Amino acid sequence: MSPHAEAAGKHLWMHFARMHGRDGANPIPVISKGEGAYLWDDRGRRILDGLAGLFVVQAGHGRRELAEVAAKQASELAFFPVWGYTTPPAAELAERLAHLAPGDLNRVFFTSGGGEAVESAWKVAKQYFKLRGKPLKHKVISRMTAYHGTPHGAMAITGLPAMKQDFEPLAPGGFRVPNTNLYRHPEFAGDAEALGRWAADRIEEAIRFEGPDTVAAVVLEPVQNSGGCLTAPASYFARVREICDRYDVLLVSDEVINAFGRHGVPFACAKFGFTPDILTCAKGMTSGYGPLGAMITSDKVIEPFLEPGVTFPHGYTWGGHPVSAAVALANLDLMEREDLYGHVLSHADAFEATLKKLTDLPIVGDVRGDGYFWAIELVRDKATGETFGAAERERLVKQFLPGALFGNGLYCRPDDRGDVVIQLAPPLIVGQAEFDEMEQILRATLTEAWSMV
Structure with a gap:
């Protein structure tokens, strides 16, 4: 075992990871x-980064x-806060993001990362x-099933019960509606428009159930990450925009993953045909060369507020950090x-076509996504779409797949x-050679x- 793996095994509290038994037989990988x-x-092994670190390294x-x-x-100015002040990089980046964002999204509030941006939006x-x-x-x-971050407020917006149960009670006020997973809604017979209308109507229904005078915001990702790259037609987003306007509810586009080229545009909401009231972003803004997030209103x-x-009365020490802002520019x-x-x-169709070759495998039920953001859904029975039980999930997802994929030369999720x-979300520089290697x-x-199985 390398000294770094040994030190990490003794002292590093890893994120979203099991830490039991990370010894010589199962050391923590050191990149x-x-x-x-x-x-x-x-060890000198080369691994294709099929996840851009964590949807970051554009x-x-x-x-x-x-x-x-x-x-x-x-060397010029390592740090100064934007608490009533600014720095040249923070001011320039705010202006740049306002120009890139659609519509009248003109005011930028900087954070350290994506979860903080969602927290700020609420x-x-x-x-x-x-x-x-x-x-x-x-x-x-x-x-x-949507994931929106780990702070208590952002987690209350998250639609993953298993991720929340150890930290409850969370901030009150989070309510859930159906997502747009067409594969898991066979009653729509592949009609994305029909599913979109139905799912958007459930948002209006939820607002009416809770009372329009109590609902402040609807938060959604243009392409939903958790659950596996769930897309929706532009008509869905147009209908949600109409519903929010009717009931005086703010529409928040969570683009922590979706922004900065992941879908071939600076901000994915523009590609999918809607302008939110608030937009959250992070990750690809700096390509990972510095931590930075933002809420744009x-x-x-x-x-x-003027x-x-x-x-x-809200802020973060590292929000708008001058080094990260300069790197983002x-x-x-x-x-x-x-x-x-x-x-x-220009390469998204080829990426899709290459991944869809895998549909000839009995374990692959669906391949879905957009741009450079794709998911392969694995199933136990392709004919019925039956998924895996708890024991099989443990064996496949927790024990086998991460190590096997990494050992075979691919880092993904x-x-x-x-x-x-x-899930696959490689750096935006890759092309057909890397698509083929992934496949x-x-x-x-x-x-x-x-x-x-």
């Missing part, structure tokens, strides 16, 4: 280097120009309605200069927070997994 779309561990690993920008900014929504004389409007409606939402004497420049948005749009899926590794690993 020591990244270059382009590839990672190397401390521009790829080892981009020296981003590291140099960070070093230059740190707090803004509640204070916004208090300032407007509607103090009862505080509830939030989100979708089943419309002119309507910021208006009551009245004399009004303060939003350089990363956005790089993405535009190398046309990574266009690269995703087996996930059973909803149905059993493998070949997945094919070999899933063939072995099926033999276990």
